[in-house]
Amino acid sequence: MDSFKIIAKDKTTKARVGLLTTKSKTIKTPLFLPxxxxxxxxxxxxxxxxxIGVDAFISNTYHLYxxxxxxxxxxxxxxxxxxxxxxVIFTDSGGFQVYSLRELIPQGVNEEGVEFKSHIDGTLHxxxxxxxxxxxxxxxxxxxxxLDECVEYPVxxxxxxxxxxxxxxxxxxxKDKFNQIMNKFDSKNLQLLFGxxxxxxxxxxxxxxxxxxxxxxxxxxxxxxxxxxxxxxLLQEIxxxxxxxxxxxxxxxxxxxxxxxxxxxxxxxxxxxMDCVLPTRNGRNGQALxxxxxINIKNSKFANDEEKLDPECDCFVCKDYSRALIHHYFKxxxxxxxxxxxxxxxxxxxxxFKKIQQSIMEGNxxxxxxxxxxxxxxxxxx
RNA sequence: GUGGUUGUAGCUCAACCGGAUAGAGCACCUGGCUGUGGCCCAGGUUGUUGCGGGUUCGACUCCCGUCAACCACC
Numbered sequence: 415m416d417s418f419k420i421i422a423k424d425k426t427t428k429a430r431v432g433l434l435t436t437k438s439k440t441i442k443t444p445l446f447l448p449x450x451x452x453x454x455x456x457x458x459x460x461x462x463x464x465x466i467g468v469d470a471f472i473s474n475t476y477h478l479y480x481x482x483x484x485x486x487x488x489x490x491x492x493x494x495x496x497x498x499x500x501x502v503i504f505t506d507s508g509g510f511q512v513y514s515l516r517e518l519i520p521q522g523v524n525e526e527g528v529e530f531k532s533h534i535d536g537t538l539h540x541x542x543x544x545x546x547x548x549x550x551x552x553x554x555x556x557x558x559x560x561l562d563e564c565v566e567y568p569v570x571x572x573x574x575x576x577x578x579x580x581x582x583x584x585x586x587x588x589k590d591k592f593n594q595i596m597n598k599f600d601s602k603n604l605q606l607l608f609g610x611x612x613x614x615x616x617x618x619x620x621x622x623x624x625x626x627x628x629x630x631x632x633x634x635x636x637x638x639x640x641x642x643x644x645x646x647x648l649l650q651e652i653x654x655x656x657x658x659x660x661x662x663x664x665x666x667x668x669x670x671x672x673x674x675x676x677x678x679x680x681x682x683x684x685x686x687x688m689d690c691v692l693p694t695r696n697g698r699n700g701q702a703l704x705x706x707x708x709i710n711i712k713n714s715k716f717a718n719d720e721e722k723l724d725p726e727c728d729c730f731v732c733k734d735y736s737r738a739l740i741h742h743y744f745k746x747x748x749x750x751x752x753x754x755x756x757x758x759x760x761x762x763x764x765x766x767f768k769k770i771q772q773s774i775m776e777g778n779x780x781x782x783x784x785x786x787x788x789x790x791x792x793x794x795x796x
Numbered sequence: 797g798u799g800g801u802u803g804u805a806g807c808u809c810a811a812c813c814g815g816a817u818a819g820a821g822c823a824c825c826u827g828g829c830u831g832u833g834g835c836c837c838a839g840g841u842u843g844u845u846g847c848g849g850g851u852u853c854g855a856c857u858c859c860c861g862u863c864a865a866c867c868a869c870c
Contacts, residue, residue, distance in 0.1 A: 451832050472831070510831040533833090564831075641830040649830090669831040676830075691832045698834050714825070752834060
């Protein structure tokens with residue numbers, strides 16, 4: 415059974431609307447995944463996620479491995495049951511932590527896997543491709559991804575090349591282990607497995623990586639190794655380059671992208687799924703997304719501002735809380751401040767993706783994009 | 797009333813034997829953050845060194861006076 419079905423295509427761009435069928439649910443793409451590293455979108459209750467209309471989020475294998483740990487997850491029968499959430503769960507493999515926590519990898523990375531020093535207590539732990547698949551099976555996510563090696567930017571060609579070779583090698587082992595485990599399940603309860611493409615900013619490496627990964631064959635393809643500090647032009651160059659070689663009939667996931675401008679761009683290039691920490695992390699630090707651009711609610715100019723966060727938003731925060739009040743909560747260190755902006759920003763992203771889906775269905779993706787971004791950069795009403 | 801201690805940025809404190817543009821943390825004001833530790837990073841504003849005299853080439857620093865806070869004793 416095909417897990418992905420395209421139901422609409424934009425005529426002038428590569429944007430498309432699809433249905434992704436997972437064992438939990440069928441959900442519509444383009445899809446934005448808020449990040450729930452430890453199984454929770456920081457500060458938000460599951461009831462709130464449901465109310466906002468969050469269909470799916472992404473959790474992290476590495477972090478869940480340390481807390482709550484395999485045993486608790488096994489006891490409860492996976493993350494869905496542990497957190498009582500019937501939406502779709504993606505899991506990241508820990509490959510990104512090879513990059514983000516690289517100072518905790520004293521031995522470096524080899525063919526067998528990665529030896530991590532726990533960021534919590536410094537103890538040594540070993541992740542192999544097989545282990546990561548097992549863990550994601552224990553977590554019982556709907557969509558798992560292969561272990562990959564994400565390298566920093568900028569990176570030397572030779573190092574990027576080795577990471578591509580390693581990522582391919584690991585992808586094969588992930589796929590083998592995955593098939594072995596999935597044999598025990600009936601077809602309705604199959605997890606999906608996505609492969610990850612590396613290659614940094616080198617086009618020949620990107621092409622090699624995606625050919626290798628597509629040859630192995632996965633339920634979807636993720637573009638990794640971007641959003642690691644490279645300039646926006648390179649992000650755009652790589653995403654548009656890779657997208658032209660990806661199979662059309664499989665979901666395409668660009669990992670770590672979530673700035674408003676980048677989101678429109680990646681959808682335009684034919685990507686279906688993206689995830690990003692920005693709406694929540696920046697929300698916790700005072701940045702709010704509004705129809706008229708980003709604002710930092712901590713700025714003193716909002717101290718007496720009676721206007722709502724985003725005059726065009728209909729979330730409860732924008733109905734009931736003035737900018738001045740949220741400013742006050744932030745300056746006072748009140749926890750509610752973090753929640754209000756997290757809620758609003760996630761709401762903003764969900765509404766944005768609904769708008770994107772709708773514009774593709776109605777055949778006006780490009781003009782919608784232009785209109786949206788023009789307003790977003792106008793800084794009116796701010 | 798007498799004796800003592802202390803007064804330096806909004807706050808807590810540095811500043812050698814008298815030496816150059818009086819510094820730091822926090823706070824405040826901005827900016828940054830792209831497969832998450834609420835963190836962190838990068839900049840920026842702020843001083844009549846309680847006040848007034850004096851000595852000196854030069855005073856936060858030494859001297860005199862004065863004000864304030866605190867402590868002890870009457």
